[in-house]
Amino acid sequence: MQCLRILSILIIIWFSGVLTGAEFYTVPRTEWGAPDLQGVWNFSSNTPMQRPFKYGNRKFLSAEEIADLEARTVARDEASDAAIPGTGVDEAYNDFWIESAGLGLEILTSHITYPANGRLPSLQENVYRPVLGKPPARPVRNALGAAFATDGPEDRPLSDRCILGFNAGPPVTPSFYNNNVQIVQNHDHVVILTEMVHDARIVSLDGRPHADEAIGQWTGDSRGHWEGDTLVVETRNFNGLTHSFSGLGSSENKSLVEKFTRVAVDRIDYEFTIVDPDTFTDKVIGLIPFYKVAGQVYEYACHEGNYGMVNILRGARVADLHQK
Numbered sequence: 001m002q003c004l005r006i007l008s009i010l011i012i013i014w015f016s017g018v019l020t021g022a023e024f025y026t027v028p029r030t031e032w033g034a035p036d037l038q039g040v041w042n043f044s045s046n047t048p049m050q051r052p053f054k055y056g057n058r059k060f061l062s063a064e065e066i067a068d069l070e071a072r073t074v075a076r077d078e079a080s081d082a083a084i085p086g087t088g089v090d091e092a093y094n095d096f097w098i099e100s101a102g103l104g105l106e107i108l109t110s111h112i113t114y115p116a117n118g119r120l121p122s123l124q125e126n127v128y129r130p131v132l133g134k135p136p137a138r139p140v141r142n143a144l145g146a147a148f149a150t151d152g153p154e155d156r157p158l159s160d161r162c163i164l165g166f167n168a169g170p171p172v173t174p175s176f177y178n179n180n181v182q183i184v185q186n187h188d189h190v191v192i193l194t195e196m197v198h199d200a201r202i203v204s205l206d207g208r209p210h211a212d213e214a215i216g217q218w219t220g221d222s223r224g225h226w227e228g229d230t231l232v233v234e235t236r237n238f239n240g241l242t243h244s245f246s247g248l249g250s251s252e253n254k255s256l257v258e259k260f261t262r263v264a265v266d267r268i269d270y271e272f273t274i275v276d277p278d279t280f281t282d283k284v285i286g287l288i289p290f291y292k293v294a295g296q297v298y299e300y301a302c303h304e305g306n307y308g309m310v311n312i313l314r315g316a317r318v319a320d321l322h323q324k
Contacts, residue, residue, distance in 0.1 A: 025262075025263060025264055025265075027229045027262050028262075030185060032187050034185065034187075034226065035226070035229045035230075035231070035262060036185070036262070037183045037185065037231060037260055037262055037268060038183050038185055039182070039292050040180060040181070040182045040292070040293050040296060040297055041180070041181050041182075041183065041268055041290035041291060041292055041293065042099070042179055042180050042290065042292075043172060043173075043174055043179045043180075043181065043288050043290050043291075044099035044174055044179040045111070045174040045179075045288065045289075046069075046073070047108045047109070047110060047174075048111070049110065049112060049173065049246065049286070050110055050112055050118060050119045050120060051109045051117060051118025052109070052110075055109040055118070056117065057116045057117055057118070058109055059108060059109060059110075059113060059118070060107050060108060060109065061107055061108070061109055066107065098176060098177055099174075099176070099177045099178070099179045108287065111173075111286045111287060111288055112286050113271075113285050113287050114283065114284070114285035115282060115284075120245075120246060120248070120284060121280045121281050121282035121283075121284065122280070122281045122282075123248065123249070123280060123281070124278060127248060127279050128248065128249055128250065129247075129248050153309055156309065156312070158218075158242070159197075160308065161309060162197050162302035163218065164197060164199065164219070164242070165178070165194060165195075165196025165197035165300070166196065167179060167194070167196050168196045168199045169194070169219070170201070170219055170220065170222075170235055170256055170258060170272070171245075171256060171258060171272035171274070171286065172194060172272075172288065173288070174288065175196075178195040178300060179195070180194075180195040180293070180297050181193065181195065181290065181297075182195075182297045183260075187205075188204065188205045188206040189202060189204055189206075190202075190224055190231060190233075191203070195297050195298075195300055196300055197300055197302055198299055198300050199219065201219060203222045203223065203224040203233050204223060204224065205224045205226070207225070210223055210234075210236055211237055213236070213237055216237055216238060216239030216241075216252075217237060217238070217239055218238075218239060218241070218242065219235075219238075220235040220236055220237050220238040220251075220256065221235065221236060221237040222234070222235040223235075229261060229262065230259050230261045231260040232257065232258070232259055233257070233258040233259075233260070234255070234257050235255070235256040235257075235258070236254075236256075238252065238254050239251070239252070240252030244274070244276045244278070244279040244280070245274050245276070245280075245284060248280075249276060249279025249280070250278065250279070252278065253276060253277065253278045254274060254275070254276040254278075255274075255275045255276070256273070256274055256275075257272070257273045257275075258270065258271070259271040259272075260290075265292070266291055266292040267290065267292070268289070268290040268292075269287060269289060269290075270287070270288045270289070270290050271286065271288075272285070272286050272288075273285045
């Protein structure tokens, strides 16, 4: 108990120091004078996207809750490490491989900060939502935890086919692993490279208009500008073949605004706002801290050339021959 009390005091001191330091932090500049956001950043987190009901409208965990979370995490890790050899799943995906906790202390009760209760707003009528046992409209983005059809190649999830990663967004959201993003800048462009399926969004800063709205893209059409020290990226023209957010609705009429603000030597606050009147009755605002890492983003090779699809179809043809 005494150790827990000391840990709580240290957390309060650390958190107070972070707030004070952020107020006086001077953002580094590139040689042409823009805020420098370059580097490799990690957005792992075990904060839930939606706030558990028990927290109500409270945005931050208390020091005691943070200490309890740390203790439960340690206990879970020890149990995982002690798992019986030969069980398969734990050996393949134990804590060595999984990025389930952020590099900074967990203080948010949810990544959604608006609506005030930290939960998704009400849905519009007749909006698609996943139903167990009922395959969603194709194509589904990923197959994790969702039923999906298997009648033909068009039913294979986008993440299986390496078209889109399941955490790459936009907006970028923490997931199972590969929660890394690299930001590269020059005078009039910013490149946002996500590790998962190595998707690179090239964001122009030169004031050019968005593409014609008839041109839809998987990750939309992004344009950026600076508001003080914050990079603001506005994205529209999603192709409607992905969900709006959190597996709900369609992206066809969604618009997205992302804000990247460097608040410390090792941290960017990433805020996203989703406006989709076809899916939600209100906007959705989320906040995810990015923490700088001293490393590189390596190629996420997936199965390039869609060999998985080729082999699935080849196997199906062989099965057809044996059935005749």
